[in-house]
Every structure is written in structure tokens, then in C-alpha cells.
Amino acid sequence: MTIRRTYHAALALVAIATSTGLVACDRIKNPLLEVSTPDIVTPDKASSAAGAQSFFIAAQGDFARLVGGDRGGSSPLGLNLTGGLLADELISTRTGTEHIDNRSIVPATFPADSWRQVGAAHTRITRAIKALETYPPATGGNDQLALLHAYEGMTLVLVAEHYCNGVPLWNGESDLNPATKTFSTAELYNAAIAEFNKALSLTQVTNTVNFATIGKARATLDAATPATLAASAASAAALVAAIPTDYKFNVVFGSSTAGVGNAIYDWANSTKNFGAVDKEGGNGLDYISSGDPRIKVDPTKVSAGQDGTRTPALNQYPKLDAPVTVASGIEARMIQAESELANGNPNWINTLNSARATIGLGPLVPAATAAGQVDQLFRERGFWMYLTAHRLGDMRRLVRQYGRGIETVYPTGSYFKGGTYGTDAVLPPHQDEFNNPNWSGCTDKAP
Template identity: 35%
Template sequence: MKKSINAEKNYSKLLFNVIVLMVLTSLGMSCDSVVEVTDPDIVTPESLNSEAGIQTLRAGSLGDLAVAMSGSAAGHGATTGLIIMSGLMADEYTYSGTFPTRREADTRNLQDINSDVNTIYGNLHRSRTGAETTVDLLADFGGNPEIESEMQSVTGYAYVMFAETFCGGVPFSKAPADGGELIYGEPLTTEEMFNTAISWFDQAAANAGSNANLANLARVGKARSLLGLGQIENAAAEVAGIPTDFVYNIEQSDNSFRQENGIYIMSTVRRQFSIADGKGGNGLMFRSSMDPRTPWDGGTEFGQDDITLYYNQLKYDSSNVPVVLASGTEARLIEAEAAANADDAATVEDIHNALRATIGLSDLDLSGISGDDLLLAHFSERAFWLFSTGHRLGDLRRLVDVYGMMPSNVFPWGPYFKGGEYSSTLKFLVPQSESNNPNYLGCLD
């Protein structure tokens, strides 16, 4: 389809705005991260004037999402992703390295100049802006509903991850498709981030058409957002009928350092993130349970810091193992949460035992369990199924924010094993680098 003359003239402005937005969200990162930014001349305004250009933007957005979520082998000491850093904030990992920024996450004593958090923040925004730009540009090519749907879901998941793991106050800036000036975003509350995610997922579901995988990707994302808003029954209704064998992966590859699975690199290769066991008193027994969903080895040598016994996760056992973003298993877990919220132990038990049977685990007996105990039993099962996929910090926050449990009863708490104590902070802070945005207010909550 031939584009209008105005659209043709606006490509240069649009690309410039996208690049400016990416640079702004990158400020404050380590020098290694900055020098790895792709040369903008590789994707020129002229190259976007084609279907191939759209595919380039799509691939770039998916690549940024992978780096934001799982990290990569690129960078000095590799690049941390949201999954492993949020796992430190929760009870999935303990830190066996020496980087102070990562120890901050392990104790939750975070500063707003934490370079690892800032890197994750920038990569999530880059993925979001790339996806949004792809959707905007598709309009000039007559549209492509399936690509639009996928990119709308990617945008939605970026909002979800910000809402689940960061404090309220994250701004979302925009590079307009008409080539106008960069629009600095206003800070959004956590509730507003979840609601914005739902809007993107609704658009994604509408564009998915007959593509069941894309429709299910959007539905699981919307349900995840509804959980965050405390709309538990609506979340379960959203995922009803999604096949349990549905999976949408964040793909990893050993084609380049950037594409490698950063969880594998940071744990198995660099021995910096050790699978936890009863962390801070409240943490789940991810090791000693000997559960096949959290495989591990080690305990015979020290980690990178030479003082902490190292226990290696084996869920990601190579640099090209994908990371699950959404699945039918998660759909069933959302239905189980609705049953637990309704104090229906029999249904919770049935759902979990059907899932456990798929990998040969023995049945759970939840008879006689109710109230908070039933919720915690469900959340424990959920934690093993979704281990190291970026869910656990959001789940612990939901136990506090939605179900009213005390943080000191669900988060790692009390003395920290390397000295000091765990902080009462439960969220990543909006990085100080966002102060380049005149609307920046820091954390609202």
C-alpha cells in the first residue's frame, strides 16, 4: 500500500524521537550498557519504509523484551534482567556475587541510582516504545493484525512488569507516529499501570483474530493485570478455556552475547545468583523440597564472592533455553487462585493435582485448609510452577496489597545472612535517571 506524502516525511522525525526516548531511558546506566546501544544508522528512516522495516522493529522490540526480562551475556559481568533481580527481591535467589547493586536487591535496601535496576528500567521502556512504534507504523502499510496483536501484548506486558515490580510513579513517554515532539509521560500509579495494560491486551485480543496463540497471550496478560487489581474472579473468567498446553516463549539464542539467556549466564556461568532455600525465614524451600520444578545442583563450592556456598539452578541449563512469558499452566493457576479466594479448597486441590499429574508429582491433600492457609498453599504451588519467570515478586506484593497479609509474614525478613537486615522496601524504585523527564516525581507510594 502506498503511503501518503506526509507519512513519508514524518519517518525521519519519528525515528529520531524513538532514538531520543531510548537514550533518555538509558541515562544513568553503566558505561558498558551505554556503549552497547545499537548504532541508530543500522535502522535508517528509509529502511523503515517497507514491510522488512516493520519486521526489523518487531524483532528489536522482542529482543529488548528478552534482555529486559532474562538479561544477557553482554556487558561487563553480563547484564541482569528483571527475572533474576526480582527473584532476589523475593525468595527465589540469594546473591553470591560482589556487585553492591545486586546485593541491594537481595536485601531490598535499594537506592534510586541502582544501575542494574536502571538497566532493566531502560530495557523495558525500549521494548515498549519499539512495540508501540511498530503498531503506529503498521497503519501506513494497511495494517497487519497479527503483528499488531503481538506488539500490543508486548506493550501490555511491559506495563504489567512495571506495575508488579516497580513502585507507583513510573512515567511512560511517547514518540508520536506523526513525527511531532517527544511527549514526556506523566507518572502513573500502580492501578493506572494495570488498567493501561488491560487496554493494550484488549486491543491485542481484538487483533488476534483466529490466531489462538496470540489471543491466549493477550488473555493471560489481561488476567494477570486483573489479579494485580484484585479482580480475582474476573481474572479466572478471562482465562477460562485456554488450553493447559498453551505456551508463549521469550526466545533466547547463542547467536550473540546479547541473545543469550542471562539467567543461565549469571547463575551457572558466573555463579552470582544462588537458588534459595527458606530465605529470610519466610522463603519457600526451593532446594530442600527436591521438587522437579526447581532442579538444582551444587553446594560444594563457593560462589563468585568466594564466601557463599553456591547452589546452581538447572531450570535454564543452557544459553539458548527460552523463558515462558505466558502459559496454559498459568491460566490454571489463576483459576486456582480464584477458588482459593472463594475458600473452595476442593477446587483448588483438583486444579493443582491435575497439573501435578502432568509431571508425575503426588497429589496434594488440602482438606481442612481454609482462609489465609489455603491461599498460602496455593501461592506455594504457584511459586514452584512459575519459578524464575518474573512472577514471584508480584505474587508476594499481591499477598500484601490485595489479600492484606503482613509483609513480615510473606517476604524474607529479619537478619540478612551476610550482615544487616532485610529492608521493608517491597518494590524497585523509579530510577533517578528518569528525572530527565520534567514530570518525574519519584515513587508515589
């Protein structure tokens, strides 16, 4: 969907999809998550405090859908699914979806339309910020604005981690004639950090502060070059040092099959369009054979997907309303461990092991080589943050920051449905975007 279509859809329809004025967590639910028909916000109602609150709620729902949702079992799907398919977390068990799984992406073909949800989330969050600034509530306005700025920061991080260099997003300037600006990956990370800083300047609500702080640390680490990695990792680690290990910031979904639900449950559990995978393409992690309790896969229950491909039961999200963790204290510990490793501090393994001990996992022993130690770190990240829209960004960092060859990180070689894996390492915007006169394609598709 081009930015003009996304913008006018956002102006006309507000999809009520989340639970809360100030936080998005799995402890709080809202009946509005369950409805199938979005509320209509007429132009006269939009220009009011009530209209601003509707935009605020809608923006939260669109962010949740961007991370890991769908509406009524239909596309576009969240980036934890589409990104996991391009990475090594999921495989195609539905004819026609192989193009992302085998790294030969066709931008006009499902599920490449996840890009449409990028536009929806960014546009609605931006509009909600404008609306709240113009029509603030009687109390709590800055706290709501802080949450929106944190959502926007994380939206930009997710776009930078998943998509090519040089993507178009609404510039936020004109309501009557919306246009896009093309952002480089570096510009997205810088803009994300600015959004997180705005969030942190507006609120003292602990949940939002922790979310924005982890987001800022994630963007800081993502933006590093090989030359600046050690220093950037140290800066990121300092940001998150005080965040409790048991902290979680979740996006939530509803239990109605007509509402906004968890896309991986819908598409890989309730119906098997995608499935769990082990050591995909030779380079993938051993998600299934490891028997690790962080990976909720049951290898004793194997069944056929839509195309007949047999995969084990994937129970990571066992219900339609299962929440998805966007940021956590565990992620904070992983950032600290990476900083320690990058700066030659042997405590990195203790940091990993302290996190493992929280769920009763035994300690790791440091690998004998530097490369092996990096493998250990990123395997821990992959297992802790399985199917949470982190893995593709991690794989790109292994190539970009750690100097790994693409074909030593991504699935490669013979594809299990025939043929071979292609060379794509990032997602492109959907084919619709080529109707945008202000964008002519990705600047490059390097990791």
C-alpha cells in the first residue's frame, strides 16, 4: 500500500486493537480487542480530545499488529512471522510462500505485504502524536505521548532491521497531500533514538521508561559499525544496566477470530501455513533438536501443513491472544553480555549464565575461539528471543558488524522443496510502493 492509501485509511478508520492508555502488557485486556468492525471516526469527531484518544488506541493496535499480529486471520502479517521466515526460525508449509523462505523474494506476493502494516503503524502513530499534541486529555497527556514516541522509535528499529536500505515513509508534514521521505538504514536508527529520547523526556512511568530505554539501547547497538561496535555496545549496556531481568514489555491481542490476533498462532498453529524448523539451510540454529525449553516445539506431534510438509507442533504462541514480548530484561542482559564480550571482559559468560539460571538452565562454558564465543552469544539471543522479531536483525549484524559471510549465516544450499536458496538477505517494500512517485526502489539490499 502506498503512503497516500495508508494515510487516508488511517484517517477514515480507527482499528481499536489494544488495551490501555499508558502500557501495553499481557496483564491488561480490553473488550475492544475482540471486535471485528473498527470504529468509525468522522472528521468532526477526529478534531477533538475524544478523537485524539481514538487515534491513540488505534496506534497501539497497529503497532501490535506490526510486531506479531493479523486481523481476522488475514494479511498483512506481523514481522515476527515474515522476518522469521526469511531468517532461520520458520519454514513455508503453504504453496506460494516459498519465495521469502528460500531467499528469492517476489515483492508482490504474500506475505511480502507485511510492508503495508509498516505504513499503517508509522502513519497512525504519527497522526496520534499530532492529535494528542493538539487535543490533549485532561490528565496523563505526556505519558500517552511518551508511549507513542516509544512505539514510533521501535517501529523505526523494526523497519531498519528487516528492510532494505532506502525505504519510503510518510514525512508527517502534509495532511492534504501526504508524501514520503526515503530513509537510509542509518537515518532510521538515528530517528529511532531521537524518538526514544522524546519518550524518556516526557514520562516517569516505569513501564514506558524501561521500554524506551531498551529500544534506545537496541538501536544504538544496531547502528554500530565494526570500528565502533565495542564503544556502541558499552553505551547500550550502560543504558540498560538497571533494568530488572524479569521485566517484559508485551504487545497484546484478542481472542476473537474476527479481531486482532496473534499471527503465528493463526498461521503456524491453528492452521499450518508455516512451521518450525531445525538447522535450516545448514546455518540455522538447532531450535528443535536442542530440546531447549525456551523453544516451545513438540517433536512428538508431527503433522502436515497446507502443502503436505510435515513439521512438529509449534506452541510458542498457543492461543490467539498470546502476547508477544517486544523488549525485556533478558534482552538487557544479552546487550550487557555482548558489550562485555566486545570489550574483552571475561564476565560475559557469567552474564549469559545468570540469565539462563532464571529458568533452571545449566551454565555454558566459553568456547575456545573468539568466533565460537560470538556464536554462543547469538545463539543465546536467538533462543531467548525466538519469534519476537529480533532474529533477522541479529543475522544482519553478524554479517555487517562481525564480518561473517552471508552464506555462513543465512540458510543456503539446496532448498527442501526443490531448487536452491537465493541470495536475498533483507525484505523489500511491497510492489505497491512502486506506485509512489517519490520512491524508485531500494538503495541497496546489503545486510
